[in-house]
Amino acid sequence: MIRKILSNKCPNCNEGHIYSKKNIYFNFFSNKMNKKCEKCGYIFEKEPGFFFGAMYVSYALGIAEAAAVFLFGRLFFESAYDMRIIFWIALTLILLSSFNMRFSRIIWIYLMRKF
Numbered sequence: 057m058i059r060k061i062l063s064n065k066c067p068n069c070n071e072g073h074i075y076s077k078k079n080i081y082f083n084f085f086s087n088k089m090n091k092k093c094e095k096c097g098y099i100f101e102k103e104p105g106f107f108f109g110a111m112y113v114s115y116a117l118g119i120a121e122a123a124a125v126f127l128f129g130r131l132f133f134e135s136a137y138d139m140r141i142i143f144w145i146a147l148t149l150i151l152l153s154s155f156n157m158r159f160s161r162i163i164w165i166y167l168m169r170k171f
Contacts, residue, residue, distance in 0.1 A: 061162055067169040068098035074162055087158055100165055107161055109168070114160035118149055121156075 066072040072093035092099045101107065125148045129141040 057166065061159075061166055064162065066093040066096060066098055067166050069093060069096035071095040072098070074100055074165060075158060087154065089161070102168070106168075107164060110157075110160040110164035113163050113167075114156045117156045117160060118152075121148055121152055 060067070060070055064073050064075055066074060072090075072095035074090060074093075076088040076090055090100065122145045125145045126141060129144055133141060
């Protein structure tokens with residue numbers, strides 16, 4: 057399932073793509089999401105507001121990324137609580153925000169595919 061999520065595949069048929077661009081990782085300005093799967097017709101947005109739950113997934117991804125930068129950054133600073141690390145955490149979260157938005161929607165679709 058993780059490989060399918062990372063490859064932007066439809067959760068129903070595993071052939072179509074959720075986003076119109078097949079490479080979702082380095083498209084910072086193009087986040088055009090398909091309304092339904094081009095192969096099987098599976099509708100990705102079930103109802104208005106369906107992706108509000110994806111905000112929780114995005115939040116969890118952001119916390120994991122911030123924790124990873126903090127733990128990695130502790131190796132390079134004298135003190136474990138050096139405030140300069142906040143700059144690197146903020147920069148990481150800003151640079152990965154577009155990726156997090158797309159990736160959290162894909163995870164949310166996979167979590168809610170049975171409902």
